[in-house]
Amino acid sequence: MVKQKVEISANGKIRCDACPVMCYISDGRSGACDRYANVGGELIRVDPLTVVEKTISEGGKVVPFMPGEAEAEWDGDLVHSSKRFVTAVGAGTTYPDYKPAPFIVSQKENGVDMVTVVTEGIFSYCGVKVKIDTDRFLGPETAAVMVDGEAVGHVTTGEYGSQMLSLGGVHHLTGGSKKEGRVTCDTLLKLSNCAPVTMSIDGGVELTIQAGAAPIINGEEETRMRVGCGSATIGMFAKQWMGHVDEVVVVDDHITGVLSEHQAGKLLDVPETGIRINGRRSTPGRYFKVADPGIGWGGTDISDPLTILGEFDAKKAWPGMRMLMVSTTGDQYGYYILDDKLTPELQTVLPPALQESVEIIAENCEPALTSVLFVGGAGGSLRAGVTRNPVRLTRSVKDAITYVSCGGVPAYVWPGGGITVMVDVTRMPSNSFGYVPTPALVAPIEFTMRLDDYRALGGHMEAVVPIEQALDVAERKVAPSERAPWPTASRNFRWGA
């Protein structure tokens, strides 16, 4: 059982805010769920607080329901054969702000007394940054991303082999209409809990994304992200084409590469072919804007690559000339031979050596994934649950005296003011996120430091409990995230590094 302080009460009843039903519960009774009860004015939960357990055998891995979920049944192991860390998942929160966080837990790590302040933060300033591995055109930069008719964010910069979306943020959560806030909150909640969300981009595509899964663009699942731009692809594979083909065009929305004109081709003595590309030449063999962005070849809008070619220069081209056109992911390709009029004729058979080169391009393209980073700022209220003087916590985090984790996995702390953290949601325990109707997201956050450092920054020392006491109330156990540093390990801190 976990005790939670409840402030809202009426006629001797307390109001449970554990789920949307918001039951009023009299002393000695339980709510509609039978999971929460009122005992002497305190809300008692029988629901499990989540504990990450590092078993010596690392045997705690279980098949997840959604990507990122890893739960095991409590095996009753209370002997110290395994290390444990209490996460904030399911910890609840406290209100008003001056009260200590729900759990302030102490434990010894290699002889050092450590303390972890565990709370579920209410983030009204939060959002997700989404990286979608694709070269396809998703929509113009700054275009609105719509869910259920509401703007929940926008398309931001294109990055290497991927398109970025910025979703949520305080303006969509609380700055727009009530519905906009609700839909935004729901979208963030789903994405953060690794559930799929379907959205449409103004002037762009319809998109279904889910953290850790391949994006679905206009109903089609993306499979690969490109190995490099068209020009880079020419540079990487030029040698493998020698002797098998006279010209290679790698079609790409960003930079289309042409072998015979490219530096790589020149160095390998590839003769001129008289090819003409419709596009803006950047440097030799590199062309911008051969077509408009789209979901065709290499992120362009074309389905027939010949449309990017002008007429061949009759002085340089010759009948029988062999040309390979391929997209940057190897998904599309065509092999052509010039006829007597110097018109490219599509061949039905691709020579084995060229087939191999296309396959190498495809092989070098990694699986396309959607990744979701939750970004939230720990406001003064949240920090006040940790220390009486919130700014000292900020300084302590910046000085690497305090280690920040979310659901037990490391959080990247953004440089500059405040504590703005960024975390990969797929590494967190399943369903780590919740919401409040404000609307705002509820996310677990843990601050770990030496007990002495906690005292020094004005911590709520009277609220510190030994970890065994927190474990007594914890029923949910999860395996630690792979590759994640153990939260209380000394190397996370300046003094232990």
Add this chain to the structure above:
Amino acid sequence: MSGALARYLDGSPRGRLHLQHGPIDLVIGLDDAHRGCDVDDMRQRAYRTAWERFSTILDELVRELPLLRRPAKPNGPLPNGAVARRMVRATEPFAADYFITPMAAVAGAVADEILAAMLRAFGSGDRPERIYVNNGGDIAVHLDRSAAFRVGMSREDGAAFGALTLSANDPARGVATSGRGGRSLSMGIADSVTVVAADAAAADAAATLIANAVDLPGHSAIARAPADSVVDDSDLGDRLVVTGCGALAADEIDLALRAGLDKAELFIRQGLIDRSALFLGREGRLAGRPAPGESAFPTPTSDNQTTRPLHHA
């Protein structure tokens, strides 16, 4: 505030799926004896669909809770939510003659809605053989071909009370149980009443009313208290609910069960339910014609064709 939760119960994606949000707990299973590895894909697809649909259900219900807690009326106002509408549709046929609120069908309606969502993920030709959504004993089932779903009934102390079997060629697709054993309050003294009906919401509403009818009005061994003094925010208001029941003589048990049986048989004649099993103390009765799979019930000793006493195991 915590959101909806999902996890596999049997340690593998081939196991049952548990969905929980606030007071709702669902256990979902899918199987098909006639398909090979396709079943795993089907299960994944069904589970994902169930999870997507489930994630908003509690919020939808909460939004219309005041309406759903008021007594149902014939041709009363129709709520907006799909689950809320199922609740209203299931309780409306009883509204003219009995006190009932749409909340009497909430568990069954949620089960029906999740099942319907999963079925929409499949073409009519490629549905799995069997899916079930068990919402704390109120169960919506999908059955194709030779599939069947068996519900074992037992007394609070675990003694078996026989079983009900739903089969693909039997039109009933819902089972629900009501009575003093469950989480909700009852206005009657039945330990439990299990109803088989066209869907889980209909079964849920009828089970509530039949359980209320198993009663001995004015009997001194039965303790009663206003519902809102027992549970906060009860949709039953200050109506009396049973809070305790002392020892009853055999003829009193028979009398109470008979009252419930009359109600069940009336609902069967009205086409509202298919069959029902009623339990009180060591006694059980079955209303309606037992299905072929239900031969586990003892042979009747009563001359009433539709009534069979059930002996405890």
